Structures are given as C-alpha cells and as structure tokens.
Amino acid sequence: MKSAHKNTVFIVLLGITAALIVGSAFLQLRVGVNAAKTSRIDPGKEYGRYVMLIAERIDSPFWQMVYAGALEAAEELDCVVELSGPLSGADRRSTDEYLDYAIAARVDGILCYVHDDAQTRANLALAAKKGIPVVTLENDSVSSPRISFVGVSSWELGKLLGEQLVRTGGNSSRALVLTDGSAWKSSENIMLSGMREAVRQFSGISVVPLGSADFSGSGFEEAVRRRIMEDMSLDVIVSLRVEDTMLAAQSLIELNQTNRVSVVSFRESPEIYEYLRKGIVSAVVVVDARQMGRRAIESLVEYLDTGHTNDYVITDMHVVNAENLGVYRE
Incomplete structure (x- = not known):
C-alpha cells in the first residue's frame, strides 16, 4: 500500500507540475543552482519522501542556495525536493498560490517562505488537516500549525x-x-x-x-x-x-x-x-542559506520519522567586510 501511495503521489505531482509549466509557467523546477546539483527525479526509483520547497522568489541567489542545501540533505535522507515559487520580483502570484498546489499534490512535506497573514494561516491549517507537515523558512507564522521555523533570529x-x-x-x-x-x-x-x-x-x-x-x-x-x-x-x-x-x-x-x-x-x-x-x-x-536548506530538510524528516522536531531552528549569520571579502567571493 505504501508503494502504491508513493507512486500515486509521484504521478499527481508530475501531472500538476506539467500542467503548470505548460499552462502558465507557474512552477520552475530543476532550477540551476550556483555550485550545486539540480533535482533529478528518476521515474523508475521509489523515493522515501516527496518535498516541495516554496521560495520567496526562485531567481534569487539566496533561495537557490537554500535549495542547494536542501538537495544535499535530501539525497542523504532519501527525499526528492522540487523548487517552486514566484519566478521573479515581477511575478505577482503569491507564495500562497504555490502552497495551494503543493497541498493539492499531496506531497509528504513542504518547506515554505510565508507571509504571516490570514490567508497563509488558513493554508497552513489546511495542510495540517491533510497531514502535510510544513516548515516555515526565513519568515515565520507563529500562530499557525507549522511544525518548525528555520531561519535567523x-x-x-x-x-x-x-x-x-x-x-x-x-x-x-x-x-x-x-x-x-x-x-x-x-x-x-x-x-x-x-x-x-x-x-x-x-x-x-x-x-x-x-x-x-x-x-x-x-x-x-x-x-x-x-x-x-x-x-x-x-x-x-x-x-x-x-x-x-x-x-x-x-x-x-x-x-x-x-x-x-x-x-x-x-x-x-x-x-x-x-x-x-x-x-x-x-x-x-x-x-548561511545552504545551512538553512539542510536544516529544514533534517527537521522535516525528523518530524516524519518521530512525530516531533525542534519548534525553532536558528541558522548562522556572518559579517562580510573589506577585510574578508575575498573569502566569500571565492
């Protein structure tokens, strides 16, 4: 039964993704990431979990690095991660719309940049009702039923x-x-x-x-x-x-x-x-955007495996100035 469910999830996810790309370029999956591998789905392989990462905007180098970190952890933890979200600052569709599609695709978990407003809280409540755990990234929605927040203090x-x-x-x-x-x-x-x-x-x-x-x-x-x-x-x-x-x-x-x-x-x-x-x-x-993506996947998988995870996960920050600029530009 578990295998059949995973295959169904996979088919639904691919179907919705294809419709969105053809119909409106709504999602942009397998995005090229700086110094990182892109997501590779092997139709012949049964993955343990299917995860959707919804970025604030997917053309952002920051969110590409978050995705890169998520991919690294996902490969180790038998997950496949797809990236979605507004294509750029000119894309007027909100992350809530992408959250709707992730819920409809019946993914195993969602990593999501959120707006802490009534619509987002309603969507997060719907995800929880359907048994889909959500980890919020960078911006939090404390009063929602999200399972964890990963970001900076x-x-x-x-x-x-x-x-x-x-x-x-x-x-x-x-x-x-x-x-x-x-x-x-x-x-x-x-x-x-x-x-x-x-x-x-x-x-x-x-x-x-x-x-x-x-x-x-x-x-x-x-x-x-x-x-x-x-x-x-x-x-x-x-x-x-x-x-x-x-x-x-x-x-x-x-x-x-x-x-x-x-x-x-x-x-x-x-x-x-x-x-x-x-x-x-x-x-x-x-x-440390890569660390954020990695810790988000780890928190999600821990919750799926045990039913609990840390409510608040902090990622590191660094100061770049003229003295250490060369290190960060390499």
Missing part, C-alpha cells in the same frame, strides 16, 4: 546590524533603515528593536525606519533620494533587501554622496559585493 539580526551601524557611522550618527514595512512582517519590528538595543548606549545615534509598503510606483525610490539630499545629518543607510541595497548604492552614486553616506546591507549578491569592494557598502550581513 530577528532580534540577533537587529543587534548585528546595529553593531555594524556603530562601526560604520561611529558613536554619533543617524541611520535610515530601509524596510519592507508590510503589516505581516512582524519580524521587522523585532529586528528594529534589536538594532535599537545594540546602539542604546550611544545617545548620539538615531535609527529612522522607512518602509517601502507606504509608497506606490517610484515613490519609495524618490523618498530615499530625497532623504539622502535633504537630511545632511544622515551617515548610514541600513538595507534589509538586496533590491533596496542596490537602490541605496545607485542613488548615492548618482547624487555624488558616496563620501558622506555608507550602506550596511542584509543579504548579498555579486553586485553588492562589488559595491563593498568599492567602499560604497561598508558591511554585508549574510545568512
């Missing part, structure tokens, strides 16, 4: 960013923090609290958030550029997203303000590392 991230703020701007500086600002991202509020705690002993430091969710169109970009030009006490811009780091760095270059304002970035990309080399970005806080 928002408080510790804030403290780490605060420490880099002090090292960059000194004991008396003004920082503009570029956030998403969406109501469902409670993690950002925790991060800001951690940052303020890290700089609390320095009365001359002020932290001012600016959320992109409060603007439409090019409004956020214009607001950032206006702050750079009008706030002459501004010393540091702290960015929580790759696209916002790029916006800040490019704005500083175009406005000829790179000698006055520096950028501290959460998240890396080849372009951000190049800005770091040029001195426009002073520090980059990076998450």
Whole structure:
C-alpha cells in the first residue's frame, strides 16, 4: 500500500507540475543552482519522501542556495525536493498560490517562505488537516500549525546590524533603515528593536525606519533620494533587501554622496559585493542559506520519522567586510 501511495503521489505531482509549466509557467523546477546539483527525479526509483520547497522568489541567489542545501540533505535522507515559487520580483502570484498546489499534490512535506497573514494561516491549517507537515523558512507564522521555523533570529539580526551601524557611522550618527514595512512582517519590528538595543548606549545615534509598503510606483525610490539630499545629518543607510541595497548604492552614486553616506546591507549578491569592494557598502550581513536548506530538510524528516522536531531552528549569520571579502567571493 505504501508503494502504491508513493507512486500515486509521484504521478499527481508530475501531472500538476506539467500542467503548470505548460499552462502558465507557474512552477520552475530543476532550477540551476550556483555550485550545486539540480533535482533529478528518476521515474523508475521509489523515493522515501516527496518535498516541495516554496521560495520567496526562485531567481534569487539566496533561495537557490537554500535549495542547494536542501538537495544535499535530501539525497542523504532519501527525499526528492522540487523548487517552486514566484519566478521573479515581477511575478505577482503569491507564495500562497504555490502552497495551494503543493497541498493539492499531496506531497509528504513542504518547506515554505510565508507571509504571516490570514490567508497563509488558513493554508497552513489546511495542510495540517491533510497531514502535510510544513516548515516555515526565513519568515515565520507563529500562530499557525507549522511544525518548525528555520531561519535567523530577528532580534540577533537587529543587534548585528546595529553593531555594524556603530562601526560604520561611529558613536554619533543617524541611520535610515530601509524596510519592507508590510503589516505581516512582524519580524521587522523585532529586528528594529534589536538594532535599537545594540546602539542604546550611544545617545548620539538615531535609527529612522522607512518602509517601502507606504509608497506606490517610484515613490519609495524618490523618498530615499530625497532623504539622502535633504537630511545632511544622515551617515548610514541600513538595507534589509538586496533590491533596496542596490537602490541605496545607485542613488548615492548618482547624487555624488558616496563620501558622506555608507550602506550596511542584509543579504548579498555579486553586485553588492562589488559595491563593498568599492567602499560604497561598508558591511554585508549574510545568512548561511545552504545551512538553512539542510536544516529544514533534517527537521522535516525528523518530524516524519518521530512525530516531533525542534519548534525553532536558528541558522548562522556572518559579517562580510573589506577585510574578508575575498573569502566569500571565492
């Protein structure tokens, strides 16, 4: 019976995947991963578990590395992992839609970036009702029936960013923090609290958030550029997203303000590392994305095997600066 069930799951999963690719390019599976193998499904082999990894956006180097780590662990633990999610920032479909399809495919488990909103909590409740365990990645939904969260501590991230703020701007500086600002991202509020705690002993430091969710169109970009030009006490811009780091760095270059304002970035990309080399970005806080993917698979399999796993699994963070940049670019 177990073999028949696995074969049925496999057929359903392939059928849904094929329909989505042909009909709307909804899923993009077997994505090329930097320095990693892609998922290989052998139709003649019976795998122990079928897992869907739903990324925030699958064109992101970060999520490709999460997938790479998941693949490594999956191969050791007799799982096959498929990657799905919005194709890029221009893809307006939400991760909830991909979560719906993963549930319909009756996969054995789901690793998922989530929005902590009513729709997501309803989907996670449905998955639990159908006996499909879900591990949330990077952003959590604490009140949902997910089995585990794997990601960074928002408080510790804030403290780490605060420490880099002090090292960059000194004991008396003004920082503009570029956030998403969406109501469902409670993690950002925790991060800001951690940052303020890290700089609390320095009365001359002020932290001012600016959320992109409060603007439409090019409004956020214009607001950032206006702050750079009008706030002459501004010393540091702290960015929580790759696209916002790029916006800040490019704005500083175009406005000829790179000698006055520096950028501290959460998240890396080849372009951000190049800005770091040029001195426009002073520090980059990076998450061990491969470790996140590996620990997510391990937590899921532990739950499937034993019925329990750790509720909260923390992944490592590192600071990249001009001194150690060569190590991280290799």
